[in-house]
Amino acid sequence: MEIGLNHYLVLSAILFGLGLFAMITRRNAILVLMGIELILNAANINLVAFSHFGGMGVDGQVLTIFVMILAVAEAAVALGIVLNLYNNFATVDVDEANTMKD
Amino acid sequence: MEFALHKLPLVVLLIPMFSFLVLSFFGKKLPRGGDWFGTTLLFINLGFSVFILYSLTQLGKYELNVEWFNLGENKILGLQTFYAGFQIDALTGVMLVVVNAISAFVHLFSVKYMENDTKYTRYFAFLGLFTFSMLGLILGNSIVLMYVFWELVGVSSYLLIGFWYEKPAPQEAAKKAFIVNRVGDAGFLLGILIIFLTIGSFTFNGIFEGVEAGKLSGGMLTAAGILLFCGAVGKSAQFPLHVWLPDAMEGPTPVSALIHAATMVAAGVYLVARVFVMLSADALTVITYIGVITAFISATIAITQNDIKKVLAYSTISQLGYMIMAIGVGAYSFGFFHLVTHAFFKACLFLTAGSVIYGMHHVQDIREMGGLRKKMPITFYTFLMATLAISGVPLTSGFLSKDSILAATLAFGSINGGFNYIVPILAFLIAGMTAFYMFRLLILTFLGEPKNKEKYDHCHESPKQMTIPLMILAALSFFGVFSFNPFDASGGWFLKLVKMPEHLLAGTSGLFYHILPLEEYMEHIHHAHMTAMVLSLVISGLGILTAFTFYYWKKVDVEKLTESIKPLYNFSLNKWYFDELYDIIAIKSTMGLSRMSAWFDGKVVDGAVNGAASVTRSFSKFNGLFDNIVVDGLVNLTGGMVGAFGLIFRKFQTGKIQTYIAFLVFGILVMYFIFRVL
Numbered sequence: 001m002e003i004g005l006n007h008y009l010v011l012s013a014i015l016f017g018l019g020l021f022a023m024i025t026r027r028n029a030i031l032v033l034m035g036i037e038l039i040l041n042a043a044n045i046n047l048v049a050f051s052h053f054g055g056m057g058v059d060g061q062v063l064t065i066f067v068m069i070l071a072v073a074e075a076a077v078a079l080g081i082v083l084n085l086y087n088n089f090a091t092v093d094v095d096e097a098n099t100m101k102d
Numbered sequence: 103m104e105f106a107l108h109k110l111p112l113v114v115l116l117i118p119m120f121s122f123l124v125l126s127f128f129g130k131k132l133p134r135g136g137d138w139f140g141t142t143l144l145f146i147n148l149g150f151s152v153f154i155l156y157s158l159t160q161l162g163k164y165e166l167n168v169e170w171f172n173l174g175e176n177k178i179l180g181l182q183t184f185y186a187g188f189q190i191d192a193l194t195g196v197m198l199v200v201v202n203a204i205s206a207f208v209h210l211f212s213v214k215y216m217e218n219d220t221k222y223t224r225y226f227a228f229l230g231l232f233t234f235s236m237l238g239l240i241l242g243n244s245i246v247l248m249y250v251f252w253e254l255v256g257v258s259s260y261l262l263i264g265f266w267y268e269k270p271a272p273q274e275a276a277k278k279a280f281i282v283n284r285v286g287d288a289g290f291l292l293g294i295l296i297i298f299l300t301i302g303s304f305t306f307n308g309i310f311e312g313v314e315a316g317k318l319s320g321g322m323l324t325a326a327g328i329l330l331f332c333g334a335v336g337k338s339a340q341f342p343l344h345v346w347l348p349d350a351m352e353g354p355t356p357v358s359a360l361i362h363a364a365t366m367v368a369a370g371v372y373l374v375a376r377v378f379v380m381l382s383a384d385a386l387t388v389i390t391y392i393g394v395i396t397a398f399i400s401a402t403i404a405i406t407q408n409d410i411k412k413v414l415a416y417s418t419i420s421q422l423g424y425m426i427m428a429i430g431v432g433a434y435s436f437g438f439f440h441l442v443t444h445a446f447f448k449a450c451l452f453l454t455a456g457s458v459i460y461g462m463h464h465v466q467d468i469r470e471m472g473g474l475r476k477k478m479p480i481t482f483y484t485f486l487m488a489t490l491a492i493s494g495v496p497l498t499s500g501f502l503s504k505d506s507i508l509a510a511t512l513a514f515g516s517i518n519g520g521f522n523y524i525v526p527i528l529a530f531l532i533a534g535m536t537a538f539y540m541f542r543l544l545i546l547t548f549l550g551e552p553k554n555k556e557k558y559d560h561c562h563e564s565p566k567q568m569t570i571p572l573m574i575l576a577a578l579s580f581f582g583v584f585s586f587n588p589f590d591a592s593g594g595w596f597l598k599l600v601k602m603p604e605h606l607l608a609g610t611s612g613l614f615y616h617i618l619p620l621e622e623y624m625e626h627i628h629h630a631h632m633t634a635m636v637l638s639l640v641i642s643g644l645g646i647l648t649a650f651t652f653y654y655w656k657k658v659d660v661e662k663l664t665e666s667i668k669p670l671y672n673f674s675l676n677k678w679y680f681d682e683l684y685d686i687i688a689i690k691s692t693m694g695l696s697r698m699s700a701w702f703d704g705k706v707v708d709g710a711v712n713g714a715a716s717v718t719r720s721f722s723k724f725n726g727l728f729d730n731i732v733v734d735g736l737v738n739l740t741g742g743m744v745g746a747f748g749l750i751f752r753k754f755q756t757g758k759i760q761t762y763i764a765f766l767v768f769g770i771l772v773m774y775f776i777f778r779v780l
Contacts, residue, residue: 020767024760032760098757 008049016042029082029092033075040071106157107164107190110150114198115188115237117147118205122230129223137213140226144206144233151198154190159599163191165243167305185305188241192600193375193438197240200442201365203578204449205233207571208360211453214567215356215460225265229360232258236365240372244304245294248373252290252333255366256283262361263353275349282346286336293329296322306376313380314606320382324612327385330377331392338370338422341396345680347419351411355459358411359452363418364445371425371441378434379603383612390430390514390615394528397423399678401535405542406674409466410455413543417492418448420532424507431525432623433510435600439591440503443584447491447500450575454485457564457572458547462557468543473552477561480569482548484576489544491579493537494642499579501638502591504533505631508638512630513623517616530641537645545653589635 019038026032044064051060082092089096121140129136158164170186188194209229216225235254242248264276298304300322301312312318318326334340339347350362361367374381374389381389397420404416421444428437459466461478475482491500511526552558563569577583585594608619618626651657664671673679754765 020763024764024767094760095758100757 005049005053008045012042012045012049015039015045027093027095029085029094032094033078033082036078037071037075040067043067104161106154107161108166110154111188111190111194111198111241114147114150114154114202115234115241117143117150118230118233118237120230122227122234125223125227125230129227132223135223135226137209137222137226140230141206141209141213143230144202144209147233148199148202148206151195151202155195155199158190158192158195159595163189165189165191165307167243182302184246185244185303185308186247187243187305189243189306190241193372194240196438196442196596196600197372198237200445201233201236201240204360204364204445204575205229205236207449207575208356208453211359211456211568211571212354212356214565215456216354221265225262225354228258228261228265229357232262232361232366236369239369243306245297245306245309246304248376249290249294252337252369252373253287255361255369256280256287256337259350259361259366262357263350265353265357269352272352275346275352279346279350282343283336286332286334286343289329289332290334290336293326293332296326296329300326309377310380310606318380323380324382324384327377327381328388331374331381331385331389334370334373334426335392336370337373338367338426339396339419340370340392340423340426341399342680344396344400344419345677345684348412348415348677351409351415355411355452355456358415359449359456363414363452364449367418367422368425368441368445371422371429371437374426374429375434375438375441378429379606382607383610383615383617386430386432386617387612387615388430390427390525393423393425393427393430394525394532395423396420397427397532398528401532401539402674403677404539405535406671408469410458410468410471410543410547411452411466413468413539414448414451414455417451417536417540420536421448421492424504424529424532427525427529428507428510431510431514432605432617433507433513433602433627435597435602436503436506436510438600439584439596440507442596443491443499443503443579446575446578447488447498450484450488450572450579451492453568453572453575454481454488457481457568458485460564460568461561463560465554465557468546470554470557471547471552472550472554473548473558474561475548477558478548478563480563480572484569484572485544485548487576487579489540493540493646494533494638495537495646496639497581497588499581499584501588502581502584502594505589505635505638506591506627508533509627509630509634512634513626516630517618517623517626518614520614522614530637533638534641534645537642538649541646541649542653545649549654590631 016039019035019040019042022035022038023032024035026035044067047060047064047067049060050056051058051063054060085097086092121143125132125136125140129139132139165187166189167185167187170184172184173182209226212225212229216222219225232255235251235258238251239248239255242251260276260280263279264272266272267276294304297309297312297318300318301309302317303309303312313323336343347362347367351358353362400416400419400423404413404420407413407416421440425437425440425444428440458471458474458478458481461474461481462471465471487498491498494501494504508526508529511529515523515526581588584596585591587593591597602620602624604620605617608617610617652660652663676682
């Protein structure tokens, strides 16, 4: 069986769904971040797949590398926030960080 | 000489005012309360007035007329300019002398009479004020000026009647005089307004010119004449407003002599004389009959009164009625002549009455007197002279004036005929009654036996300050003062000065009255003269004789006579029940009306107001309820609904980003379902 565009898209969809699920259900801030990474990567797979099957050269790959760099920067900032969160609340549970609500 | 007419009248006018001001402000600091000051000024004034009268006979009349003020252009009436000034003519000249003479004598008399009064200075100040007002009334050449001074004499009269205001009777009398006079003055004012609206002038000459030009004629002229006469009815105490004058006797007796006998009450007669030439035939009819009715009523009352001053008061009203009647029948000069002669002998009568009251230590009831002739000879002879004059006995001034008036009434009868003969008949009857009641007064007071021995023993003749004015006034009641012919005054200086004027409406007729041209009229009077003289002599002789038979010789039992005509006697004694009648008509009805108004006010007006208030209150209550329930309910409902929705929607607003993402995903799925599947 020849592996085609649909397979990639399905993989990407599954990955996106898992990321979304993790992001919605997890309480741990680190796990939420990991869900976001999954979603980003699902998008990256889409970019590469469309680029390859659409005959657009390496445009998709280049854009993917930019996304990865952004993801790194995002992870750095987000982990900093999480560290601060832990320093203030002594937990990384996002539900506990609700003092702005009151 | 010129200056006597051009400037002196103003001086004469202002001197009594000066006396009033000085006495009011500095009187108490002057020695003897300043009585000598006022008295001296008045005698100087008398000298000036005599000089003015003399200059008048030499130079003829004079009028000073200056612009007083103007009201600017007016669309309806045009340029309104008011003139003011004074005039010196026969009426004015004579009145000046009369007023000043009597005022001066009354000042002199009062020095002793009022000697121990606590308000001595004020009394003389008021006399000055009165004299000033009276002179102003005489001098003013415009009817408005006359009205102003007219009210001023009213005020002075009020002040002097109520001079002893600590006692209730003078208070009441002063109020009565003032209020009754207001009734007449309201008419006077209306008359002035009619004249102003039709003629547009206030000066007498302007008014006469207007009437001559026919600007005011017919019914309006009659109305104006009668309304002006209303003022005279009030001031000269004519029927039906005569009730104040007898009460005014509550004032000091010299005041009664000055104001309520000689001068102020004559102001009404003066007014009628002043406007005589413009009075229409119908107005003259009214004037004649009012005059004769007044004279008759008060003569009948005077017969039974027992207070010496009351008798004189009613006799004054009677004589004023006579003057009014005389002018009414057209005998302008004779009416005015009687005014002057009456002023002197009535002032004399009142002052002698004052002297008697002074001598008897404030007894006024003639039933307590009698036999005073021996105790007070000077008072008696002066009183006798004045009584002879008022009774119309020959050789007195009263005979001259009364006789000419009687002749005029006879002429009136013969000109107009019919029932108009009632006027001369009543006039002669009144002449007889006058003689009777005056001699009744004389006999009861001075002759016969003293009735109150104790009072009689303490009685004494009055001092010189009082007897001198009496003697002078008695002398002025002598015929020679006015005419050298004791039986006909027409040749005397007085009637030569005060000539009969040609009436502006001569030749016209009213309902029962013909105004004849002067010559024709004088003819009629001339014819009547002899008859009148004989008749009047007989009648006054009869009156005097009856008085002597009744009260001196006592041939008739007076007690029995009054008993037999008791109702008539009481009717007269109670003054025809005029006071009681007015009490019912004017006072009770006014009170009733007031009570009705009070009831209306209390029940209807207040009821309406309170009703409106309670209606408003219940409406407000309803409004409040509506506001509370409906409006507030709506507002609260809105709030509540918003709140309720909030309660629901706040559930979605968790603040958790994960929930939002879940909703987001759910929403996308829904949209996908809607757009793709359906």
